[in-house]
Amino acid sequence: MIRATDRGPAVTAVCRDPAGNARGRAGAAEGAVRVRRVTIRDVAAEAGVSLATVDRVLNDRKGVSAATISRVRAAVDHLDFRRDAFAASLATSREHRFLFVLPESGRNSFMANLDREVQAAAGRLADQRIRIRRVPYHEFNDADLCRVLDGISAEECMGVAVVAVDTPSVREAINTLVGRGVGVVTLVSDVTPSRRLDCIGINNMSAGRVAASLIGRFLGGRAGKIATVAGSLVLFDHADRLHGFNQTMAREFPQLLILPVIEGRDDSAATRPLVAGLLAQHPDLVGIYSMGAGNRGIIEALEASGRQRDVVVVAHELTAHSRRALIAGTFDAVIHQEAADEVENAVRALKAFADGQVGYVPPRVRIDIFVRDNLP
Amino acid sequence: MIRATDRGPAVTAVCRDPAGNARGRAGAAEGAVRVRRVTIRDVAAEAGVSLATVDRVLNDRKGVSAATISRVRAAVDHLDFRRDAFAASLATSREHRFLFVLPESGRNSFMANLDREVQAAAGRLADQRIRIRRVPYHEFNDADLCRVLDGISAEECMGVAVVAVDTPSVREAINTLVGRGVGVVTLVSDVTPSRRLDCIGINNMSAGRVAASLIGRFLGGRAGKIATVAGSLVLFDHADRLHGFNQTMAREFPQLLILPVIEGRDDSAATRPLVAGLLAQHPDLVGIYSMGAGNRGIIEALEASGRQRDVVVVAHELTAHSRRALIAGTFDAVIHQEAADEVENAVRALKAFADGQVGYVPPRVRIDIFVRDNLP
DNA sequence: CGGATCATGAGGTACGTAAATCATCAATTC
DNA sequence: GAATTGATGATTTACGTACCTCATGATCCG
Numbered sequence: 001m002i003r004a005t006d007r008g009p010a011v012t013a014v015c016r017d018p019a020g021n022a023r024g025r026a027g028a029a030e031g032a033v034r035v036r037r038v039t040i041r042d043v044a045a046e047a048g049v050s051l052a053t054v055d056r057v058l059n060d061r062k063g064v065s066a067a068t069i070s071r072v073r074a075a076v077d078h079l080d081f082r083r084d085a086f087a088a089s090l091a092t093s094r095e096h097r098f099l100f101v102l103p104e105s106g107r108n109s110f111m112a113n114l115d116r117e118v119q120a121a122a123g124r125l126a127d128q129r130i131r132i133r134r135v136p137y138h139e140f141n142d143a144d145l146c147r148v149l150d151g152i153s154a155e156e157c158m159g160v161a162v163v164a165v166d167t168p169s170v171r172e173a174i175n176t177l178v179g180r181g182v183g184v185v186t187l188v189s190d191v192t193p194s195r196r197l198d199c200i201g202i203n204n205m206s207a208g209r210v211a212a213s214l215i216g217r218f219l220g221g222r223a224g225k226i227a228t229v230a231g232s233l234v235l236f237d238h239a240d241r242l243h244g245f246n247q248t249m250a251r252e253f254p255q256l257l258i259l260p261v262i263e264g265r266d267d268s269a270a271t272r273p274l275v276a277g278l279l280a281q282h283p284d285l286v287g288i289y290s291m292g293a294g295n296r297g298i299i300e301a302l303e304a305s306g307r308q309r310d311v312v313v314v315a316h317e318l319t320a321h322s323r324r325a326l327i328a329g330t331f332d333a334v335i336h337q338e339a340a341d342e343v344e345n346a347v348r349a350l351k352a353f354a355d356g357q358v359g360y361v362p363p364r365v366r367i368d369i370f371v372r373d374n375l376p
Numbered sequence: 377m378i379r380a381t382d383r384g385p386a387v388t389a390v391c392r393d394p395a396g397n398a399r400g401r402a403g404a405a406e407g408a409v410r411v412r413r414v415t416i417r418d419v420a421a422e423a424g425v426s427l428a429t430v431d432r433v434l435n436d437r438k439g440v441s442a443a444t445i446s447r448v449r450a451a452v453d454h455l456d457f458r459r460d461a462f463a464a465s466l467a468t469s470r471e472h473r474f475l476f477v478l479p480e481s482g483r484n485s486f487m488a489n490l491d492r493e494v495q496a497a498a499g500r501l502a503d504q505r506i507r508i509r510r511v512p513y514h515e516f517n518d519a520d521l522c523r524v525l526d527g528i529s530a531e532e533c534m535g536v537a538v539v540a541v542d543t544p545s546v547r548e549a550i551n552t553l554v555g556r557g558v559g560v561v562t563l564v565s566d567v568t569p570s571r572r573l574d575c576i577g578i579n580n581m582s583a584g585r586v587a588a589s590l591i592g593r594f595l596g597g598r599a600g601k602i603a604t605v606a607g608s609l610v611l612f613d614h615a616d617r618l619h620g621f622n623q624t625m626a627r628e629f630p631q632l633l634i635l636p637v638i639e640g641r642d643d644s645a646a647t648r649p650l651v652a653g654l655l656a657q658h659p660d661l662v663g664i665y666s667m668g669a670g671n672r673g674i675i676e677a678l679e680a681s682g683r684q685r686d687v688v689v690v691a692h693e694l695t696a697h698s699r700r701a702l703i704a705g706t707f708d709a710v711i712h713q714e715a716a717d718e719v720e721n722a723v724r725a726l727k728a729f730a731d732g733q734v735g736y737v738p739p740r741v742r743i744d745i746f747v748r749d750n751l752p
Numbered sequence: 753c754g755g756a757t758c759a760t761g762a763g764g765t766a767c768g769t770a771a772a773t774c775a776t777c778a779a780t781t782c
Numbered sequence: 783g784a785a786t787t788g789a790t791g792a793t794t795t796a797c798g799t800a801c802c803t804c805a806t807g808a809t810c811c812g
Binding site: 049050051053056062064065068087089090091092093150162 | 758759760761762763766767768769
């Protein structure tokens with residue numbers, strides 16, 4: 001057998017199955033190649049130090065002189081050594097435990113979908129030693145959310161992603177949680193000046209602006225009134241969308257009058273009569289911006305009124321209902337955020353924090369815009 | 377020291393740093409927890425077989441009776457055993473080698489960006505034993521592309537991602553490459569009935585349809601002529617976009633007349649006079665759909681004509697130029713594909729093939745739509 | 753000058769899976 | 783009944799990093 005110390009230089013030693021015959025795995029292409037990598041031994045040899053010293057340098061442990069550190073660093077650069085992520089993860093037998101705190105997703109299909117994506121991620125990441133649990137709380141209920149957050153200990157979990165309502169008590173609960181050493185990211189909707197690491201979600205101002213722009217342009221100069229429907233302005237994301245919407249509307253489409261926002265609590269049954277009322281009250285209603293869930297209520301009210309062709313509607317989140325409405329022409333555009341991306345980004349941010357990476361910046365979550373012609 | 381065989385049951389043994397004091401790493405949160413995982417030993421014990429047999433079952437090796445297989449499978453399910461991805465990767469000291477074949481990206485900023493993303497991915501994935509090399513070929517030159525493809529051996533690389541022109545000789549070259557056991561995905565633009573594993577790119581028909589829909593709706597009923605500008609119809613993606621565009625235009629906006637497509641070879645200098653000519657020739661030109669690169673030529677021609685406000689323009693790919701045009705109002709919408717996503721998906725698809733995973737379906741690449749109000 | 757601290761070396765074990773080798777024992781085949 | 787084949791066990795080595803312990807010489811400090 002060839003021992004580590006006897007092995008030739010890393011660059012040349014590339015070998016395949018010695019006998020040349022395919023190993024195992026029925027019929028598969030079997031692509032990969034066995035390779036001798038550059039290891040810390042090579043670095044140690046190059047720098048003229050021991051393995052222990054290389055290890056100390058690589059892991060920023062103390063007890064190494066500045067001169068030696070730079071010798072090792074130089075060797076690392078010279079050999080283009082990269083620590084093997086697999087070996088490193090194996091050696092530090094750690095597990096990352098995260099908690100996703102979401103509102104109970106009874107009637108809200110966006111939240112239900114988000115919850116599904118969290119589950120899916122949990123399954124996918126199990127083999128990478130990431131354990132994800134989910135905890136629900138009563139929708140819009142900040143006291144219940146605080147109860148959940150206060151019950152989280154740093155022992156049971158090192159990171160929390162939360163879809164939060166934006167209230168002072170929730171802010172406080174998040175801050176104390178962070179104080180206990182738990183990393184927190186807000187998901188979808190932010191909690192303003194809190195000590196959370198990041199907010200993982202779309203830029204909601206931007207979403208609101210696009211909605212305004214699309215409604216304005218689709219109306220092509222027609223004047224009239226615009227209705228705005230939110231789930232609840234306790235949700236920071238809805239408030240943000242409204243802000244962006246109003247801003248662009250005021251600047252670019254002064255001929256359109258924005259009606260006061262109505263709150264449907266993300267519930268179709270509650271939303272429907274509200275929208276029906278608006279339609280009846282304002283014969284010159286030409287557009288609707290739906291910021292939250294409860295789209296089915298809007299669709300039903302519109303279609304009952306028979307004015308679905310005359311009213312331009314931009315809504316949020318692609319679901320079975322909004323998709324149907326888009327195809328039918330009741331909705332004109334749907335602004336969407338991909339739940340899977342948000343979950344993935346949240347996990348990455350929490351993991352970066354748990355691993356002590358400073359200055360990790362999660363990638364932005366993209367805003368999807370769907371019209372009838374680009375439905376997936 | 378505790379030996380493997382002496383260890384207690386997996387469920388209970390959770391331990392932290394015995395002394396209770398923080399180890400190493402300056403100031404970091406140090407989240408992760410040491411955990412005793414369920415291993416193949418546990419599975420072996422549960423199933424009453426040896427490690428070797430468990431290994432045979434897990435890796436689909438032969439030499440195990442059906443009864444034993446199901447006993448092992450049952451134990452795996454019962455204990456919820458998941459093979460540790462890190463340990464597995466470490467044990468099979470393999471390296472994945474992929475090749476990205478892109479056109480030389482002299483003047484085309486989309487391709488230049490794609491190339492940058494490939495480089496970035498190569499850096500990111502180096503610690504995961506994925507080695508990515510890049511090879512350029514002369515833009516639009518199928519002979520040169522074939523030369524490159526023909527020179528690839530299964531030894532040096534097990535997967536190729538190629539931004540290809542759609543010609544019979546290229547198709548042939550791809551097919552023989554696949555015949556040699558190399559996995560091939562087409563990137564951005566497809567090569568039609570070839571034996572490539574997948575095409576990693578946006579749905580270009582869909583992109584064309586959206587472009588038509590946006591131009592039509594932004595024009596709000598105005599009639600007139602629409603210009604279509606492609607890089608070259610040798611590129612399958614441009615051809616596809618045009619197809620989708622024409623289809624939706626014909627069906628939904630019959631008042632708009634589509635002019636014959638012009639080909640600017642993805643080059644601003646070549647495109648500019650062509651567009652200027654169209655503008656001069658057609659005073660009733662109301663819209664432009666730009667399918668390829670060379671947007672700068674379009675912008676310059678439009679702004680020189682002074683008609684940039686009257687002509688609705690939808691273009692592809694967000695670059696410095698198209699972004700400026702969007703902000704200035706010269707462009708009305710930009711359809712974008714995120715190069716980073718495409719590279720990532722391509723690598724995943726190639727890796728899945730190299731690992732012999734059958735039926736891997738790469739996630740779709742999303743179409744980004746930008747207007748002035750949602751620029752990132 | 754004796755003890756303390758620092759820089760480094762030497763050598764190990766652990767992590768969990770892959771995969772190879774060799775040895776059994778039983779069933780099947782001729 | 784001997785030879786072959788199949789199923790299984792037992793045992794090892796390798797993968798590359800993390801991290802611990804102990805030893806050693808040097809330097810520093812009062």
